[in-house]
Amino acid sequence: MNTSEHEREHDHVIEVTDLRRVYGGDFEAVRGITFSVERGELFALLGTNGAGKTSTVELLEGLAAPSGGRVRVLGHDPYEERAAVRPRTGVMLQEGGFPSELTVAETVRMWAGCTSGARPVGEALSLVGLERRPDVRVKQLSGGERRRLDLALALLGRPEVLFLDEPTTGLDAEGRQETWELVRELRDGGTTVLLTTHYLEEAEGLADRLAILHEGRIATAGTPAEVTAAQPSRISFDLPDGYFLGDLPPLADLGVSTHETTGRTVRLRTHELQRTATALLLWAQRAQVELRGLDVRSASLEEAFLRIAREAAGDRPGRPGRTDVSGTTASGKEAVA
Numbered sequence: 001m002n003t004s005e006h007e008r009e010h011d012h013v014i015e016v017t018d019l020r021r022v023y024g025g026d027f028e029a030v031r032g033i034t035f036s037v038e039r040g041e042l043f044a045l046l047g048t049n050g051a052g053k054t055s056t057v058e059l060l061e062g063l064a065a066p067s068g069g070r071v072r073v074l075g076h077d078p079y080e081e082r083a084a085v086r087p088r089t090g091v092m093l094q095e096g097g098f099p100s101e102l103t104v105a106e107t108v109r110m111w112a113g114c115t116s117g118a119r120p121v122g123e124a125l126s127l128v129g130l131e132r133r134p135d136v137r138v139k140q141l142s143g144g145e146r147r148r149l150d151l152a153l154a155l156l157g158r159p160e161v162l163f164l165d166e167p168t169t170g171l172d173a174e175g176r177q178e179t180w181e182l183v184r185e186l187r188d189g190g191t192t193v194l195l196t197t198h199y200l201e202e203a204e205g206l207a208d209r210l211a212i213l214h215e216g217r218i219a220t221a222g223t224p225a226e227v228t229a230a231q232p233s234r235i236s237f238d239l240p241d242g243y244f245l246g247d248l249p250p251l252a253d254l255g256v257s258t259h260e261t262t263g264r265t266v267r268l269r270t271h272e273l274q275r276t277a278t279a280l281l282l283w284a285q286r287a288q289v290e291l292r293g294l295d296v297r298s299a300s301l302e303e304a305f306l307r308i309a310r311e312a313a314g315d316r317p318g319r320p321g322r323t324d325v326s327g328t329t330a331s332g333k334e335a336v337a
């Protein structure tokens, strides 16, 4: 493989250090972010709207020079040393921007003309499920089919590094699954992938590691399991007829960190899911009652994401609507611990 000494030393295919991007002289969209991606790893950048994901990825793709900090892709500066980096990377932008009068096959052929070692057109199209649409004009493709064509073009040169900016936006559920499958196969085949996405499920299912950006900074980063570990799990159920919350064992003894009630529905949050759920079910068994609507959920990336977004909006713990087990507040409002 065509690896530079730098790569051999670190095996960090992407290295980002204190990266900054300023627009119009005074708006800092990317405010000093640092992360690295190893060979064969799939790294996801998540973020609230306007968090700076695209601004960051464009710097990694060498489309602009950073206002501060450093980017290295395959050991090179992607802006200053574009010729060394570009042939080894595949880029799927949010807007493909290719001529819409051309057919699908003509578009791929045109792209192949400027790509060294390009896959055959048929192979590129069948990778993304467009093998039956070669003669359709690009302007006649659906939004989802255009995203697939964008992906085919990004894969044309069998890239070592693949940048995917919201690759499944506009795809239906089946198309999304197919794209995920393809991305997994590419990663398993050794391709390093940097993905931005709005779909938390996408990041949770695909990413080896991820970072959640907020207002140009990394709010949290790690494996999906690490990022979710700090979040509480949720249990909800309906109180059996004739029972009140006070009839349950003391919630603090069950490992519950917060609770809330809406009518007869009880929602608990716990960092000890197994202990809390077991104690609750044992109580129900002894009382010979059924916990209708019982729903037990592990902590998810969605929780972590919402927490970051809500904390940013100033909705911090301790506000009305949330009840600490040691406190006394009760309310029907949805709460985030």
Ligand SMILES: Nc1ncnc2c1ncn2[C@@H]1O[C@H](COP(=O)(O)OP(=O)(O)OP(=O)(O)O)[C@@H](O)[C@H]1O
Binding pocket: 023, 024, 027, 029, 047, 048, 049, 050, 051, 052, 053, 054, 055, 056
């Ligand atoms: N060319 C530009 N000139 C000025 N401001 C810009 C420019 N491009 C982006 N911005 C601003 O920079 C911030 C980050 O934008 P960016 O598109 O990187 O965010 P994002 O995380 O990709 O957002 P989204 O999820 O909504 O696509 C936003 O406030 C955006 O309005």
